[in-house]
Amino acid sequence: MKVLALGLVVSALLTGSAFAQGDAAAGANVFKKCASCHAVGEGAKNKVGPELNELFGRVAGTAPDFKYSQAMTDAGAGGLVWSSETLHQFLTKPKDFVKGTKMSFPGLKEQADLDNIVAYLQTFSTAPADAAAPAEPAAPAAQ
Numbered sequence: 355m356k357v358l359a360l361g362l363v364v365s366a367l368l369t370g371s372a373f374a375q376g377d378a379a380a381g382a383n384v385f386k387k388c389a390s391c392h393a394v395g396e397g398a399k400n401k402v403g404p405e406l407n408e409l410f411g412r413v414a415g416t417a418p419d420f421k422y423s424q425a426m427t428d429a430g431a432g433g434l435v436w437s438s439e440t441l442h443q444f445l446t447k448p449k450d451f452v453k454g455t456k457m458s459f460p461g462l463k464e465q466a467d468l469d470n471i472v473a474y475l476q477t478f479s480t481a482p483a484d485a486a487a488p489a490e491p492a493a494p495a496a497q
């Protein structure tokens with residue numbers, strides 16, 4: 355039994371390290387770059403930019419009571435949904451990914467900052483990282 359248990363631990367560690375998961379705690383620090391314009395967390399309100407709760411799975415440009423640019427509204431109408439992947443793309447260079455956006459932010463250059471801010475924002479969403487992807491079938495029960 356002990357051998358089996360050890361094997362499970364080792365395989366869990368190996369599986370975990372196979373993903374470049376961001377560090378949400380470090381992402382809180384990166385969020386300081388966003389906080390002049392965005393709020394997230396309990397009671398978050400729209401500021402210069404929309405509040406970012408339940409961002410994963412949100413169709414771009416659809417937070418209630420926020421006046422978006424035509425570009426962001428069009429991007430949402432065109433099918434842009436926020437997920438780990440689309441957030442990475444947008445936050446690398448917002449004005450390249452959504453041409454005409456009124457978000458005045460040059461983008462994050464460090465890959466770690468991108469991974470960490472996305473992990474941080476995900477802690478305020480109930481939807482999974484790949485929110486835009488079709489739902490996966492439920493995992494089979496552990497043996």
Ligand code: HEC
Nearest residue numbers: 387388391402403404414415422423426455456457458459
């Ligand atoms: C100078 C102000 C400013 C800063 C700094 C800023 N944003 Fe924004 N952000 C905005 C505005 C304004 C919009 C709305 C854009 C539009 O309508 O084109 C926006 C839109 C967004 C959206 C789209 C939300 C939606 O509802 O579709 C996301 C996601 C986002 N910002 C994330 C971030 C993150 C993460 C950071 C920090 C790395 C950041 N922003 C920094 C002003 C800012």
